[in-house]
Amino acid sequence: MAKIVLTAINARYVHSNPAVLYLKKAVEDIPLDVVVREFSINESPEKIILQLKEEKADVIAISVYIWNSILVRKLLPELKRNNSSLKIILGGPEVSYNALLWLDEHPEIDYIITGGGEAAFRELALSGFSSEEKIIRCTNLPFSEIVFPYDDNEMKRLDGRFIYYESSRGCPFRCSYCLSSRSDQSLDFRDLEQVRSELDFFRVYRPKLVKFVDRTFNSKREHYRGIWDYILNNFRGSDTRFHFEIYPDLLDFDDLRFLATVPEGLFQLEMGIQSLKGETLAAINRGCRKEGWLDKVKTIADMGNIHVHVDLIAGLPYESYPDFMNSFDTVHNTGADHFQCGFLKVLPGTEMREKSGEFGLEYSPLPPYQIESSRWISRSEIGKLERIADLLEIYYNSGRFRETEKYLTGFYSSPFEFYESLSEYSACRGSLDLREWDGAAELLLGFAAEKWSAKGELLTDYLRWDWCISMKMHHFPKILKSDATVNAKRQGYNYVSGFSDNGVIKFRGFEFGMDELRRSIFFRPESGEFSGFMDGMDFAMFLPDKRVICFSIE
Numbered sequence: 001m002a003k004i005v006l007t008a009i010n011a012r013y014v015h016s017n018p019a020v021l022y023l024k025k026a027v028e029d030i031p032l033d034v035v036v037r038e039f040s041i042n043e044s045p046e047k048i049i050l051q052l053k054e055e056k057a058d059v060i061a062i063s064v065y066i067w068n069s070i071l072v073r074k075l076l077p078e079l080k081r082n083n084s085s086l087k088i089i090l091g092g093p094e095v096s097y098n099a100l101l102w103l104d105e106h107p108e109i110d111y112i113i114t115g116g117g118e119a120a121f122r123e124l125a126l127s128g129f130s131s132e133e134k135i136i137r138c139t140n141l142p143f144s145e146i147v148f149p150y151d152d153n154e155m156k157r158l159d160g161r162f163i164y165y166e167s168s169r170g171c172p173f174r175c176s177y178c179l180s181s182r183s184d185q186s187l188d189f190r191d192l193e194q195v196r197s198e199l200d201f202f203r204v205y206r207p208k209l210v211k212f213v214d215r216t217f218n219s220k221r222e223h224y225r226g227i228w229d230y231i232l233n234n235f236r237g238s239d240t241r242f243h244f245e246i247y248p249d250l251l252d253f254d255d256l257r258f259l260a261t262v263p264e265g266l267f268q269l270e271m272g273i274q275s276l277k278g279e280t281l282a283a284i285n286r287g288c289r290k291e292g293w294l295d296k297v298k299t300i301a302d303m304g305n306i307h308v309h310v311d312l313i314a315g316l317p318y319e320s321y322p323d324f325m326n327s328f329d330t331v332h333n334t335g336a337d338h339f340q341c342g343f344l345k346v347l348p349g350t351e352m353r354e355k356s357g358e359f360g361l362e363y364s365p366l367p368p369y370q371i372e373s374s375r376w377i378s379r380s381e382i383g384k385l386e387r388i389a390d391l392l393e394i395y396y397n398s399g400r401f402r403e404t405e406k407y408l409t410g411f412y413s414s415p416f417e418f419y420e421s422l423s424e425y426s427a428c429r430g431s432l433d434l435r436e437w438d439g440a441a442e443l444l445l446g447f448a449a450e451k452w453s454a455k456g457e458l459l460t461d462y463l464r465w466d467w468c469i470s471m472k473m474h475h476f477p478k479i480l481k482s483d484a485t486v487n488a489k490r491q492g493y494n495y496v497s498g499f500s501d502n503g504v505i506k507f508r509g510f511e512f513g514m515d516e517l518r519r520s521i522f523f524r525p526e527s528g529e530f531s532g533f534m535d536g537m538d539f540a541m542f543l544p545d546k547r548v549i550c551f552s553i554e
Helices: 018-026 045-054 069-080 097-105 118-126 152-157 192-205 221-233 253-259 276-283 291-305 319-330 377-396 402-409 415-426 437-451 453-470 484-498 515-517 528-532
Strands: 005-008 033-040 061-065 085-093 112-115 164-165 209-212 242-246 267-274 309-316 338-343 370-373 503-508 511-515 521-523 539-542 548-553
Touching: 005 018, 005 045, 018 033, 018 061, 018 118, 033 045, 045 069, 045 085, 061 069, 069 085, 085 118, 097 112, 112 118, 152 192, 164 192, 192 221, 221 242, 221 253, 253 291, 267 291, 267 338, 291 309, 309 319, 309 377, 319 377, 319 415, 338 377, 370 377, 377 402, 377 415, 377 437, 402 415, 402 437, 402 453, 415 437, 437 453, 453 528, 453 539, 484 503, 484 515, 484 521, 484 539, 511 515
Parallel strands: 005 033, 005 061, 061 085, 085 112, 164 209, 209 242, 242 267, 267 309, 309 338
Antiparallel strands: 503 511, 521 539, 539 548
């Protein structure tokens, strides 16, 4: 019996790859020994090669994407070395639209499956993995006829990882930078009753995150509302969060009323805004936006019960550096939980790639084919935006400096100007490790000392507050520690412990134990200005579960 190894190389360990699971299900009635092996791009090529060779497979099929493309190229010659009988099959978006180039550059490849792969992989398996054609194309089954990819064994194997799920394939939009815009990517919905049944299957295993990978989840009202209603009625109080990528223009006020009823932590919404410039939206086939759509984004963000992720894409046609700055400020001011400043990827097979000469696009020849310049934005400006995007991840998206960031942006006419100024300052201080909280805080303290030396004490108070609210520690790091922080802990602890009754403390409407008190961190502002942030109270106590109690010692 031939042994087939379906191989996924994911961007992170917690990610999973449903594509290889679909392929496994597509051939489950054929007498084959099929196994799935998943790796991450953080593993060395040598380790991946060794583990795949140890499988002693007859066929290795690899799912190829922009994030693993370069790594896959390193694997191919080594997998075939001293094993000429091994057959290597590639599939996935990275090889579907430039298959001839891959075959020319890598003679180790036996077959490339283009497009949706379930039917094509099955036909190849039925042939004994012997075909005269190197490029395998086959019309796929309707999506509702494709077998659900998960089973009990896979769910146990994927315990602790994100689960990716599709309720539709294709997209109603034709965005020129996206492979889903192609005419061969028609929109196809899974039967709603199937979706409900498959969601019930997930409920048994209580995954941390079920991420719907539908390109535009809310494109068909009866479909998406049927799913949302079912999740709300059947997963209320569960440990599972559901992620949806939606187009905000398509939401109506009834949707907003519904979303307001969703329990906190059950939904997270990703909304691709991409640009606010009309000429740019027209050039990328994004269409004109309905009036009030941005208000819908802000309304959902203000609800506080749904994690909101918004995206912009830098480097799009007709959008200059000042244009992007305007988009940045508007999107930042929505108050979304996560604001991704991405960059145009000029993907093979897209209309954007075909029009790259018309738009003067210069981009990396290597995956992920990121924009370097265009007729409207220079290389140096893209470089500036890359530094700003990095700082946005550290100070906004991490959630570890939220109040400090709000305070510092107040010194500028716009959030973009703050990040632009900070990026210029940080460029001269490359020795700091901004991935670490201490390094990121040190950069802000030095930045403030240079710009507003009189505000150092107040900024330190903001940083201490952010540390307390976001970090799971009951003591301050060295950069924030002082005699005042030591005294605040002693004074606050002694005062609050006086409310103990047989080891149970009831204080200002909160109830907790002595162990929680010992593991709490206490904060007392050193600047008079900060007390206003605490409604005039002198102390703040942060319990281990992040409950915050502000109080004054009487």
